[in-house]
Amino acid sequence: MGDNRKAMYEGWRKNGAHSREWQAIVEDFLKQAFKVARGPVTLCSCLDCKNGSYKTRHVMEEHLCRFGFMPDYLVWHKHGEQARRRISEPAQQNRDGMMMDMLNDLAMGFEFDPEEYNQPPPEVQEFYRLLEASDEKLHDHTEKTVLDTVLRLMAIKSKHNISNSCFNDITKTGLGMKYEKIDVCPSNCMLFWREDDKLSTCRHCGKSRYIQVKNEAGENVDTTVSAKQLWYMPIISRLKRLFLSMKIAKSMRWHKERRRGSQSEDVMVHPADGDAWKALDEFDPKFARDPRSVRLGLATDGFTTFSTSASPYSCWPVFIMPYNLPPEMVLKDEFIFLALIIPGPEHPVKNLNVFLRPLIEELKQLWTAVKAYDSYAKKEFNLRATYL
Numbered sequence: 001m002g003d004n005r006k007a008m009y010e011g012w013r014k015n016g017a018h019s020r021e022w023q024a025i026v027e028d029f030l031k032q033a034f035k036v037a038r039g040p041v042t043l044c045s046c047l048d049c050k051n052g053s054y055k056t057r058h059v060m061e062e063h064l065c066r067f068g069f070m071p072d073y074l075v076w077h078k079h080g081e082q083a084r085r086r087i088s089e090p091a092q093q094n095r096d097g098m099m100m101d102m103l104n105d106l107a108m109g110f111e112f113d114p115e116e117y118n119q120p121p122p123e124v125q126e127f128y129r130l131l132e133a134s135d136e137k138l139h140d141h142t143e144k145t146v147l148d149t150v151l152r153l154m155a156i157k158s159k160h161n162i163s164n165s166c167f168n169d170i171t172k173t174g175l176g177m178k179y180e181k182i183d184v185c186p187s188n189c190m191l192f193w194r195e196d197d198k199l200s201t202c203r204h205c206g207k208s209r210y211i212q213v214k215n216e217a218g219e220n221v222d223t224t225v226s227a228k229q230l231w232y233m234p235i236i237s238r239l240k241r242l243f244l245s246m247k248i249a250k251s252m253r254w255h256k257e258r259r260r261g262s263q264s265e266d267v268m269v270h271p272a273d274g275d276a277w278k279a280l281d282e283f284d285p286k287f288a289r290d291p292r293s294v295r296l297g298l299a300t301d302g303f304t305t306f307s308t309s310a311s312p313y314s315c316w317p318v319f320i321m322p323y324n325l326p327p328e329m330v331l332k333d334e335f336i337f338l339a340l341i342i343p344g345p346e347h348p349v350k351n352l353n354v355f356l357r358p359l360i361e362e363l364k365q366l367w368t369a370v371k372a373y374d375s376y377a378k379k380e381f382n383l384r385a386t387y388l
């Protein structure tokens with residue numbers, strides 16, 4: 001990327017008499033964009049589309065001529081380029097500050113000392129490897145870091161409406177956070193997942209799984225671009241990771257061991273005081289006996305604000321929170337896990353069960369138990385969890 005990219009904006013003329021440099025850049029841009037595109041369409045970067053809709057090469061060229069480039073698109077990061085330069089200084093500085101805060105939080109949380117053990121469990125080693133990797137990149141301002149991505153995910157919580165491009169922005173996994181993109185029927189009837197993974201049309205409404213474009217004969221043809229996608233970030237690995245920190249592993253027992261006798265009976269200060277908690281204790285005493293059994297809260301941002309802040313490109317994050325932690329920790333960002341990003345624009349609540357399927361599959365596993373390592377007790381245990 002050279003300074004000649006300025007011509008993207010300086011070379012465009014309202015009357016269509018664009019400069020030669022501008023034309024050369026558009027040619028470069030289209031070549032680059034369609035080199036990395038997965039099909040005959042890609043995001044259009046014109047002032048009208050603003051990387052918000054997919055167009056064919058021909059239409060994109062027309063749009064760019066007619067409207068010019070969208071502002072601040074000197075780095076073509078939606079079209080295969082890494083951000084190599086600070087585009088907006090104040091925003092970048094703000095982000096760096098927030099990232100430092102997050103790193104400090106992480107450092108405080110993870111006091112596990114691998115030298116205590118001759119051979120730390122593989123998960124512990126993997127965690128440290130990831131932590132190091134994210135740290136390294138943090139000091140290199142030249143490309144998106146893992147932490148940057150985590151931060152973006154966190155920002156979703158404070159913002160109810162996010163452009164569709166948020167899905168494309170999340171290009172990396174954060175601190176070992178794996179994610180899965182699952183195609184959804186455009187009408188939210190079903191997921192193209194597991195036994196339905198090979199289908200190309202919806203079993204219920206027959207709509208195509210893929211974006212369609214018209215060919216020269218005017219017929220609709222499938223592209224390889226999915227019409228709608230659900231983002232799913234598995235929670236088991238993250239729950240296990242909580243127990244890798246001695247401090248957090250200890251805090252996960254708080255609801256049972258430390259709080260006893262500290263509050264008067266009739267004041268509800270923690271979900272452990274609630275009826276749902278007590279009912280679960282009675283339902284499964286074995287689950288209740290281990291203080292490490294995790295009780296999860298499920299939160300869906302944006303549902304209530306839909307009517308006032310509806311935008312055509314919104315998405316709906318679903319969060320999971322371990323309620324075992326003491327009140328001062330339970331609502332901290334790092335203990336609120338983003339589990340799903342449900343694509344908009346429709347209110348997802350009608351079809352919520354469709355979208356929750358992958359999460360429910362994991363919860364079934366967690367109800368039976370998964371192997372985890374407890375850094376506080378310094379041994380493996382059977383981790384169980386359920387939601388209240």
Ligand SMILES: [Zn+2]
Pocket residue numbers: 044045046047048049050055060063064
């Ligand atoms: Zn356009």
Ligand SMILES: [Zn+2]
Pocket residue numbers: 185186187188189190202203204205206207
């Ligand atoms: Zn359908």
